[in-house]
Amino acid sequence: NEVQFAASNKLKNTNYQNVYNDIANVIRENDEHDDYIGSGPVLLRLAWHASGQFDSKQEIKGGSYNGTLRFDKELSDPSNAGLKYAFDLLKPIYKKYNHQISHGDLFTLAGVVAVQEMGGPKIPWRYGRVDGDIETVPLNGRLPDANQNANYVRNFFHRLNFLEDKEIVALIGAHCVGKTHLKNSGFEGPWGAATNMFTNEFFRNLLTEKWVLEKNEAGNQQYNNDKGYMMLPTDMALVQDGSFKKIVEEFANDESSFFKVFSSAFNKLLENGIKFEKSSPVLYFKTLDEQDI
Numbered sequence: 686n687e688v689q690f691a692a693s694n695k696l697k698n699t700n701y702q703n704v705y706n707d708i709a710n711v712i713r714e715n716d717e718h719d720d721y722i723g724s725g726p727v728l729l730r731l732a733w734h735a736s737g738q739f740d741s742k743q744e745i746k747g748g749s750y751n752g753t754l755r756f757d758k759e760l761s762d763p764s765n766a767g768l769k770y771a772f773d774l775l776k777p778i779y780k781k782y783n784h785q786i787s788h789g790d791l792f793t794l795a796g797v798v799a800v801q802e803m804g805g806p807k808i809p810w811r812y813g814r815v816d817g818d819i820e821t822v823p824l825n826g827r828l829p830d831a832n833q834n835a836n837y838v839r840n841f842f843h844r845l846n847f848l849e850d851k852e853i854v855a856l857i858g859a860h861c862v863g864k865t866h867l868k869n870s871g872f873e874g875p876w877g878a879a880t881n882m883f884t885n886e887f888f889r890n891l892l893t894e895k896w897v898l899e900k901n902e903a904g905n906q907q908y909n910n911d912k913g914y915m916m917l918p919t920d921m922a923l924v925q926d927g928s929f930k931k932i933v934e935e936f937a938n939d940e941s942s943f944f945k946v947f948s949s950a951f952n953k954l955l956e957n958g959i960k961f962e963k964s965s966p967v968l969y970f971k972t973l974d975e976q977d978i
């Protein structure tokens with residue numbers, strides 16, 4: 686399976702902090718989105734969906750390299766419902782940099798900005814993805830189904846080369862931000878209280894709240910508690926499977942452990958299938974707060 690080689694881009698490393706800041710300012714300016722949850726969660730989901738359709742066994746491999754989520758063919762995949770809003774937020778930034786940044790680099794960088802600006806861990810990031818044409822759009826249907834159990838979840842992430850349970854549990858911990866929307870996915874409700882701060886709270890709620898399996902208005906089964914919070918079947922799988930559950934307990938007790946594993950797993954997700962030059966710089970970005978902006 687040939688891999689795709691990252692190209693050296695025209696932007697100098699320093700300019701990527703400017704792109705980071707532009708995306709961070711878009712998040713600040715659109716804080717009213719989704720009843721003031723803000724635009725961080727949906728931009729994080731955009732970066733995940735731009736990368737999670739990777740399958741090294743397929744002719745068309747997918748992954749973030751070609752920036753194919755920009756094509757309606759992929760954006761209209763029912764799994765991507767709600768993401769056009771996030772893509773539209775990034776269009777003015779793409780235009781501003783006038784082809785000096787690819788869509789693949791922009792979509793993945795937006796995920797890094799979203800995690801960091803919501804108080805999550807620093808995510809190392811590299812540039813060099815090159816936009817592919819519409820022929821490189823992967824088939825729809827490669828993103829995961831939320832109605833499934835622990836074995837499905839484990840096998841799904843094995844396809845993305847996440848062979849350790851720790852990585853899988855950490856990645857799903859991104860459900861600590863945002864909410865589910867009936868019109869997008871057929872599920873409804875937030876996981877918990879603070880839905881725009883990236884913390885280990887999602888893991889605590891999984892363990893401490895009393896969850897009841899109910900059919901929702903769309904006919905899907907979801908877990909609800911007495912405070913109006915919800916969990917997907919695939920979320921609950923993390924405490925139904927013994928190995929996953931031990932890791933949920935570790936992350937619930939030690940947020941720094943969750944952050945460390947999430948940082949490397951999210952970087953790996955965003956770089957699946959891409960070969961970067963040894964010399965290609967690994968960039969770390971300052972948050973707006975760290976720059977006193």
Ligand code: HEM
Nearest residue numbers: 726727729730733829830831856859863864865866869870
């Ligand atoms: C078993 C794997 C996963 C399943 C089945 C799944 C499923 C879902 C579903 C059904 C939603 C609700 C979408 C909506 O109704 O708007 C959602 C939201 C979200 N997912 Fe996942 N997800 C998975 C893994 C991930 C991963 C790996 C990440 C990131 C690293 C992620 C980040 C998010 C975020 C940030 C939201 C909130 C979006 C918003 O508030 O608009 N998810 N997910």
Ligand SMILES: Nc1ncc(C2CC2)[nH]1
Nearest residue numbers: 860862863864876915916
């Ligand atoms: N419980 C739950 N699973 C997924 C979500 C959306 C990310 C917010 N909430």
